[in-house]
Amino acid sequence: MGTEDSRLRPDRRAPAQEPRLRADALHNRNRILGVAADLLAERGLDVPMAAVARHAGVGVATLYRRFPTRRALIQEVFADQFAACVAAVDEALTCLDPWDAFRGAVEQVCAVQAGNPGFNSAFVAAYFEELGISGELDRVTCGLNELARRAKDAGRLRADFATSDFTLLIMANSGISAQAPEAAPTASRRLVAYLLDSFRADRAAPADPLPPPAPLDLYDILRSR
Incomplete structure (x- = not known):
């Protein structure tokens, strides 16, 4: 019976990881948007996507995963x-x-x-x-x-x-x-x-x-x- 109860009892470790990942993703997204807004105001619409990623402290792959195109990034920033x-x-x-x-x-x-x-x-x-x-x-x-x-x-x-x-x-x-x-x-x-x-x-x-x-x-x- 104890074994069955342990199988039915929710695993409290799995849910603890999911909010952390969501928070990280949200943090990265907000940081990218904030940095992009500053760079777009300073350098114009032609600022390289790699520069946005570098100033935001994220990888270029992460940037493109969140915003697949420059248009998508600009539209979301503004x-x-x-x-x-x-x-x-x-x-x-x-x-x-x-x-x-x-x-x-x-x-x-x-x-x-x-x-x-x-x-x-x-x-x-x-x-x-x-x-x-x-x-x-x-x-x-x-x-x-x-x-x-x-x-x-x-x-x-x-x-x-x-x-x-x-x-x-x-x-x-x-x-x-x-x-x-x-x-x-x-x-x-x-x-x-x-x-x-x-x-x-x-x-x-x-x-x-x-x-x-x-x-x-x-x-x-x-x-x-």
């Missing part, structure tokens, strides 16, 4: 930012005022773009289909186009606004986002406010006040380049 852009557009689509909806979505998407130099590069590359990341950006662009249509129909957005103007906005904001991190968000808000004011059709209404100017110096920017 998953929260891509999701924030989608959420901003989805929320705007529920807004009853067409102009407030359009303006809010543009402001939020551009703010996320300007908030991190690494994500700015990833967002622009994805926007121009250089990364092969389509799902989130498709939702963002389709949503922005729908918001533009609603604002036009309501007479709030100028009739000659073209969907390609979103590309101009993204390109302009990208240039600002490449500047010093402490200045980029402020500069981006001011640029977007200027552009939104130029997009308005109801010019009889008073202009919204601009955000404060950013501490930008032309000579500092030229020297940094």
